[in-house]
Amino acid sequence: MKKRLSFIVLSVICAAPAWALIDDFDTARNFLTEGVAGTDWDAVYTSGGSSLQIESFSGKVRMQSANTTAGEWGGNWDMNGDGSDDVSPMLLSRQTGDFTAITRFAGINDYALDHQAAGLVARDPDNSEGENMVQSAFFSRWTGHITWNVVDHYRAGEDGATGLNVDRYCFMKMERVGNVFHPSVSQDGVNWVPMMAGWTRTDMPETVQVGLFHAMFSSNVGWTDFDFFYAGKVVAQVSGNATVYEEGQTSATLTVTLTGPTPTEEVQVKIIPYAIPYLYTADDNDPNDILLAGAEKQGLPLTLTFPVGTTQQTFTVQATEDLFSEGLEYIGLKVLTYSADANYNRQLGQWVLVTVIDNEKGAVLIDEGDGLVTDEDGTLTDSFSVTLSQPPAADVTLFIETDGQITVYPTSLTFTTDNYAVPQTVTVKAVDDAVLETDPHTGTITFVVSTTAPAYEDVSVQALSATIRENECGAWGYSAFDSNQDCSVDLSDVAEFAAEWSLCTLPYMEGCVDSR
Numbered sequence: 001m002k003k004r005l006s007f008i009v010l011s012v013i014c015a016a017p018a019w020a021l022i023d024d025f026d027t028a029r030n031f032l033t034e035g036v037a038g039t040d041w042d043a044v045y046t047s048g049g050s051s052l053q054i055e056s057f058s059g060k061v062r063m064q065s066a067n068t069t070a071g072e073w074g075g076n077w078d079m080n081g082d083g084s085d086d087v088s089p090m091l092l093s094r095q096t097g098d099f100t101a102i103t104r105f106a107g108i109n110d111y112a113l114d115h116q117a118a119g120l121v122a123r124d125p126d127n128s129e130g131e132n133m134v135q136s137a138f139f140s141r142w143t144g145h146i147t148w149n150v151v152d153h154y155r156a157g158e159d160g161a162t163g164l165n166v167d168r169y170c171f172m173k174m175e176r177v178g179n180v181f182h183p184s185v186s187q188d189g190v191n192w193v194p195m196m197a198g199w200t201r202t203d204m205p206e207t208v209q210v211g212l213f214h215a216m217f218s219s220n221v222g223w224t225d226f227d228f229f230y231a232g233k234v235v236a237q238v239s240g241n242a243t244v245y246e247e248g249q250t251s252a253t254l255t256v257t258l259t260g261p262t263p264t265e266e267v268q269v270k271i272i273p274y275a276i277p278y279l280y281t282a283d284d285n286d287p288n289d290i291l292l293a294g295a296e297k298q299g300l301p302l303t304l305t306f307p308v309g310t311t312q313q314t315f316t317v318q319a320t321e322d323l324f325s326e327g328l329e330y331i332g333l334k335v336l337t338y339s340a341d342a343n344y345n346r347q348l349g350q351w352v353l354v355t356v357i358d359n360e361k362g363a364v365l366i367d368e369g370d371g372l373v374t375d376e377d378g379t380l381t382d383s384f385s386v387t388l389s390q391p392p393a394a395d396v397t398l399f400i401e402t403d404g405q406i407t408v409y410p411t412s413l414t415f416t417t418d419n420y421a422v423p424q425t426v427t428v429k430a431v432d433d434a435v436l437e438t439d440p441h442t443g444t445i446t447f448v449v450s451t452t453a454p455a456y457e458d459v460s461v462q463a464l465s466a467t468i469r470e471n472e473c474g475a476w477g478y479s480a481f482d483s484n485q486d487c488s489v490d491l492s493d494v495a496e497f498a499a500e501w502s503l504c505t506l507p508y509m510e511g512c513v514d515s516r
Contacts, residue, residue, distance in 0.1 A: 020232030020346040021093040022336055025056035031091055040346070042094040042209060043125075048086030049079070051221045060106050063118055063214030064223035065089050070117060070135050070215040071148055071155040077131075079217070087131065088215035090121055093231050096207040098176050100234050100348055103212060104189070104277075105170040107225035108140055115217040116140040118224035120174045122181055123209045130154075134199045135213065136174050136183030138166035140222075145169065147183040149199045159196040159438055161185065163403070169193070170277060179204065188276045189332050190353045191371065193465050196438050235260030236269055236337055236349030244290065244319035247359040251293070251318035254352065256304060256335070258311040258344070265341040267306040269349060271315065272334040273299055285329045289356050291318045319356050327459055328363030328389065329356040362455035363389040364398060364447065367423070368464060374406065374430040374443075375469035384464065385423035388415050392453035396420075398461070399450065405443030406430050406466050430468045439470035 021040045031044045031054040046052060046068075053064035067079040068088040077085035095101070101120055108116070119137025130153030139146040145164055149157035161169075164185055171186040180198040210231050216222050240254035256269055273287035288299035293316040295302040304313050317333075335349025357363055368384040388396060396415045400408050406428055413424045430443065447461035473487035483496040 020095075022228075022230050022232075022346045023056075023061075024059060024228045025061045025226075026059055028055075028057045030055045032089075040093065041091060041211070043092045044090070045092060045209075046087060046089040048082075048084050049089065049216075052089050053223065054089055054091050060225045060227050061091070061212070061229070062223050062225050063089060063091070063212060064221065065214050066216050066221040067219055068215045069217055070121075070137070070213060071131065071133075071150040071153070073155050075154040077153070080219070088213045090123070090209075090211055090213040091229075092121075092123065092209035092211035093229075094125075094207060095122075095176070095210045095231055098178070098233065099210060099231055101174045101210050101229070101231040102189070102348070103172050103226045103229045105138060105166055105172070105224070106227040106277075109221075109223045111140050113220050113222050114141055116215075116220075116222035116224065117146065117217070118214040118226075119145075119172050119212070120183070121209075121211060121213040122174055122176065122204070124204055125207070125209050126205075132201070132203060134174070134181040134183070134201065134204075136172055136185075136195065137213070137215075138172070140166070140224075145172075145185050145195060147195050147199070149201075151201075151203070157199065161193070161195050161442070163442070163444065164193065174210070176208075187462075188330060188353060189274070189334070190351050191465075193442055194440060194467065197440065230336070230348055232347040233260065233343075234350060235344055235347045236335055238333070238335060238350050238352045240314075242317060242333075242352055242354040243357065244317060244354065245357045245359065246289075246319050246321050247357075249319050249321055251316050252354075253314050253316050255312060255314050256349070258306060258337075260343045260347070263306065263308060263311070263339065263341050263344055265339050265344075266308060267337055267339040267341065267344045269304045269306065269313075270301055270334075270336045270338065271304065272301040272336070273354075274332045274334055276330055276332055285331055286326075287331055289320055289322065289326070289329060290331055290354055291320055292316070293318065317354050321359075323360070324358075325360040326356075326358045327361040328365070329358065330354070330462075331356060357389045359390075362392060362396075362453070362459060364449065364459060364461045365389055366461070366464065372428050372445075372464060372466035373469070374428055374466055376430045376432045376471040377469075378429065378432060380469070381427055381429045382466065383425050383427045385425050386413055387423050388420040388456075390455065391417045391420050392451060392456055393417075394451055394453040396449065396451040396453055396456050399448040400426060401446045401448070403444040403446075404431065405441070405468060406445070408445060428466050430466075432471065434472070436472040437468075437470050440467045441470065442466065443468055 049068035051066040079086040117137040121135045123133035135148045146160040169185040171189045175182045182198040183195045184192040186192045291298040292302035331354045337344045337347045372382045398413045443466045445464040
């Protein structure tokens with residue numbers, strides 16, 4: 001019997017729903033008191049709890065609550081013991097079919113506060129017989145990430161990535177492909193680390209509510225800020241090498257291609273430079289260090305107009321010169337689309353990184369291709385290559401370390417004035433351990449620079465993540481017929497089944513398994 005849930009819908013748009021949504025939260029609004037009328041949001045939803053807040057201001061939205069939950073293993077959602085369910089507050093859009101939803105963590109009241117979670121949710125709008133949803137969030141007590149699968153009001157699955165600190169992996173994404181919901185996290189909004197293979201939900205309808213949620217799991221009051229929420233389909237791709245040098249203020253040309261249905265109306269593609277928080281100091285990865293040709297000035301967005309019949313255009317990004325010693329910089333470019341054609345109105349494009357190479361300070365340049373992927377069987381290895389941005393005045397040695405999930409060879413590289421620009425290759429291989437882990441899971445590669453060369457002293461190198469495919473029994477679940485869970489259905493399973501049955505002659509006796 002499914003559990004019935006009484007609920008309160010604070011505001012719902014009854015007119016035609018918005019099928020794509022772009023909100024940078026630049027407009028001040030109290031969603032709890034004002035609702036969503038006149039916005040592109042579909043609904044505000046909550047039931048019970050206390051100290052609730054969903055309010056946008058100064059380019060952020062604050063989600064706050066106490067005594068709220070995103071689901072419990074036992075199906076008990078009553079946090080304060082008053083006999084009614086206390087469901088976390090949610091700000092929801094509406095998406096049909098495959099979609100991509102992205103947000104970015106922007107602040108929290110207390111990392112150590114028990115037990116705060118906030119992030120993305122995809123939810124069945126009809127909860128008359130219990131909540132059905134998939135959630136992907138950071139969990140502040142771990143300063144890591146977690147994903148939940150809620151089926152008929154019960155938390156039926158959980159997975160986590162506690163090593164991916166939310167201060168660094170501040171971007172969160174959820175994608176729907178058919179019946180599978182894929183949660184992932186990122187440091188920069190471009191390179192994504194999957195949290196798990198994905199939750200398969202054949203019970204979820206074609207149209208679901210997608211948005212932000214906040215939960216406390218205690219009587220403590222907690223709040224979390226997000227600085228944007230985008231949801232829709234990816235209808236534009238960007239290709240080209242976006243590496244530019246301050247020396248000579250070099251430029252690079254990138255190509256934007258519309259990949260959705262043939263547009264029936266003019267399409268505008270907005271390209272927005274953004275800073276990558278938490279990775280560097282405030283002076284680094286500054287959008288003002290690049291200029292998009294045609295924009296009003298450095299650091300400002302560029303809008304490309306695609307007339308009907310046009311599906312491809314190029315744009316140029318150029319480095320700007322300054323006197324700061326910044327080293328290697330990464331500056332993001334958001335890509336968003338707008339049009340009277342619904343297929344391109346408020347939709348998403350592929351985001352890219354611009355690499356800016358400083359001329360005041362050296363940088364370690366790493367090329368990992370499409371991302372590092374390896375498996376525990378040892379049949380799949382990967383590699384990355386390393387060079388320096390400018391000749392060093394003395395030898396530069398790069399020591400390479402891992403977290404134990406993977407191995408690298410060699411474990412150190414040395415660069416001189418003669419070979420600094422010659423790529424040196426490092427091979428990555430997964431460690432085949434006997435531990436059942438998530439498939440896939442990740443391994444981390446870190447770097448330490450040792451040199452007396454002034455341009456490379458105190459140079460930091462961004463850590464790399466490698467995706468590892470698991471090979472232990474049970475990583476993909478167990479067959480219902482695999483009684484002993486050894487990933488083999490044979491006579492031993494029949495024997496175990498028979499042994500359990502023979503223990504009990506009365507099926508309702510305590511401790512018995514009803515095997516009829």
